[in-house]
Amino acid sequence: MNVLVVGIGGIGGYLGAKLSLKYANSGIHTISFMQRGNHKNAIETNGLSYIAKERITARPNAIYDSVKDLPLFDLVIFSVKAKDFISTAQSLKGAIHAETILLSTLNGVNNAKLLQEIFPENIILNGCIYVSASIDSPGVVVQKGGAGLLYFGSDVFDVSNYTFVEYFFKEAGIKCELTENITLEVWKKYFFICPFATVTSLYQMPIGAVLENVEAFDYWKGLFAELVILSKSMGVELEDNIFDAALERAKTIPYDTATSMQLDFQNGIYPEIDVFTGFVVEKSRELSLNVPFHNKAYDTLKQRI
Numbered sequence: 001m002n003v004l005v006v007g008i009g010g011i012g013g014y015l016g017a018k019l020s021l022k023y024a025n026s027g028i029h030t031i032s033f034m035q036r037g038n039h040k041n042a043i044e045t046n047g048l049s050y051i052a053k054e055r056i057t058a059r060p061n062a063i064y065d066s067v068k069d070l071p072l073f074d075l076v077i078f079s080v081k082a083k084d085f086i087s088t089a090q091s092l093k094g095a096i097h098a099e100t101i102l103l104s105t106l107n108g109v110n111n112a113k114l115l116q117e118i119f120p121e122n123i124i125l126n127g128c129i130y131v132s133a134s135i136d137s138p139g140v141v142v143q144k145g146g147a148g149l150l151y152f153g154s155d156v157f158d159v160s161n162y163t164f165v166e167y168f169f170k171e172a173g174i175k176c177e178l179t180e181n182i183t184l185e186v187w188k189k190y191f192f193i194c195p196f197a198t199v200t201s202l203y204q205m206p207i208g209a210v211l212e213n214v215e216a217f218d219y220w221k222g223l224f225a226e227l228v229i230l231s232k233s234m235g236v237e238l239e240d241n242i243f244d245a246a247l248e249r250a251k252t253i254p255y256d257t258a259t260s261m262q263l264d265f266q267n268g269i270y271p272e273i274d275v276f277t278g279f280v281v282e283k284s285r286e287l288s289l290n291v292p293f294h295n296k297a298y299d300t301l302k303q304r305i
Contacts, residue, residue, distance in 0.1 A: 001030075001074040001075050002029070002030050002032070002071060002074050003019065003023075003029060003030065003032065003074065003075045003076075003077070004033075004034060004070075004073040004075070004076045004077070004092075004095070005031070005034070005060075005077045005079065006077065006078050006079060006080055006088060006092070007034065007078065007079040007080035007084075007088075008033050008035040008039065008040075008048065008079075008141070009079065009080075009081070009135055009141070010132070010133035010134045010135070010143075010260065011105050011106075011129055011131060011133070012035075012077070012079030013048065013050055013133060013135070013141030014050065014129070014131050014133055014141070014143065014148060015077060015079065015105070015150075015174065016031070016033055016048060016058070016060065017048050017050035017056055017058045017141070018050075018058075018172045018173050018174050019031045019169075020059060020060045020061075021058040021172070022171060022172035022173065023172065024060055031061055032060055032061055032062040032064065032073070033048075033060045033063040034063075034064050034065070034088075035063060035064075035065065036065045037138075039135060039139060040065050041138065042137075042138035042139025043059075043060070043063055044063050047139070048060070048139060048141065049139060049140045049141070050133075050140075050141050050142075051136070051140065051141070051142045051143065052133075052148075067091045067092060067095065070092070071095065072096070072097045072100070073096070073097075074099065074100060074101065075100070075101050075102075075103065075165065076095075076096070076101070076102050076103070077103045078102070078103065078104045078105065078106060078111070079105045079106065081270075082106060082107065082108060082275040083270055083272075083274070085106060085111065085114070086114060086118070089102075089114075089115060089118050089119075090118055093118075093119075096119060096122065099123075100119075100122055100123075101123045101162070101165065102115050102119060102122055102123070102124050102125070103124075103125045103126075103127055103152060103165075104124075104125070104126055104127055105127045105128065105150070106275075107128075107189075107190075107193060107260075107272055107276070108272075108275040108276075109183075109187055109190050109279075110279070112124050112125070112126035112154075123154075123157055123162075124156075125152050125154055125162065125165070125182075126152065126153065126155075126183070126186055127150060127151060127152035127153075127182070127186075128150075128151050128152075128182075128185055128186045128190075129146075129148065129149065129150040129151070130146045130147055130148065130149045131143060131146035131147075131148045131149075132144045132145035132146045132253075132257060133146070134260065134263065144254065144257060145253055145254055145257055147175065148175055149175045149176070149177070150169065150175065150176040150177070151176070151179055151185040151186075152166075152177075152182060153178050153180055153182040153185075154180070154182060155180065155181065155182060155183050159178050159179065159180045162178060163178060165178070166178040183236065184236075184237065184238075184239075187231060187236050187238070188239070188245075190227075191224070191231075191242055191246055192246045192249060193259065193276070194223075194227060194276045194277075194279075194280065195220050195223035195224045195227060196220065196250070196259050197259040197261040197262070197277070198223055198261075198276055198277045198294070198297050198301075199216055199219050199220045199223060199297075200259045200261070200262040201259070201261050201262045201265050201271065201273075201297075201301055202216075202219070202297050202300060202301060203215075203216045203219070204262065204265070204266070206255065206256045206258045206262075207250055207255075207257045207258075207259070208253070208255030208256060209255070211250060211251065219297075222292075222293035223293045223294060223297070224243060224246070226280065226284070226289075226291040226292075226293055226294055227280060228243075229291075230283055230284055230287070230291070233287045233289060234283065234287075260272065261273065265304060265305075270305065271301075271305065273298070273305070277294055277297050277298045277301060278298055281294050281295055281298045
C-alpha cells in the first residue's frame, strides 16, 4: 500500500513513527507524511524521533508540505487538528482514487460523517486512539501516557473486508482492534477527553489536580452529566458504567497530565474548543437541551482565545 499520514503531531507522530520504522524500507509499502514548517524540515533532515519508554527514529519514504504533485494513496490516515481537517481533506481529492481507504483518528465524534460528505464514494473508517503525546521540538514527538491502543472500524461497511488494515497496523507494533461498533468506542473516548479538555482548560490545571480540587471536580461531574444527556438524545447507546470507567481511567494517568486543549490555550495555539465544548453547546442548542456547565465554560474560554 501507498500510505499517507496527514499531520505528524502526537497521534500522527505515534502512528507515523511506527509505520515508517516497519515499512519505509520494506519494498512493499511506502509511508509518506504531510506536515509543514520547521517540524517538516527537521523530519526531512534528521528523521522523526518518537520518545516513549525508549527513543526511536524513523524516516518516511517521503514528506510533503503541499498537495502539489502528490501521488495516489491507498490509505490516508488523518491526524490533523480539527480546525484544519475539512480544508486538508478537500485539498487531497487529487491524491484519492476509487479504492482509497480514509481513516480518521482525530478527536471528536463527527469526523467520519464529515469525511463521507467530502468523499461519498470512498470507504471511510472511523477511529480513536489512546495516546498522550505532543511535539516537543521540531522533529521530536514525546509520549507522556496512554497505551497507544487504536480502535477503528465502521458501523456502515462490513469490517471483515478490512482485516488487512488491522494486520498492517499490528505488524508495525501498533496495538489495535477492528470493530463494527466504532461509534461506541469513539464516544467512550469522547466521554473521557471532552469533559477533561473543558475543565482542565477552564481551571488551567492538570487532570490529577482536577481530581483533587473540589470545585474543579464538581464542575467536571456537571460537564459529564450534561454529555450523558446529549449522547442519549443523539441515540448513542452507552455502557452503564461510563462514569465510573472514565473516573478510574483518570486515576491511572500521571498527576501532571495536561489535555491537548489545555496545552493549546497555554501555548497560544487555537484550541479544539469547537470539537469539545463548542460541539456540546451547538448540538444541545439544536436539540433544545439545557447545558449550563458547558455554556458557561464555552463563553469563558472563547474570551481567552
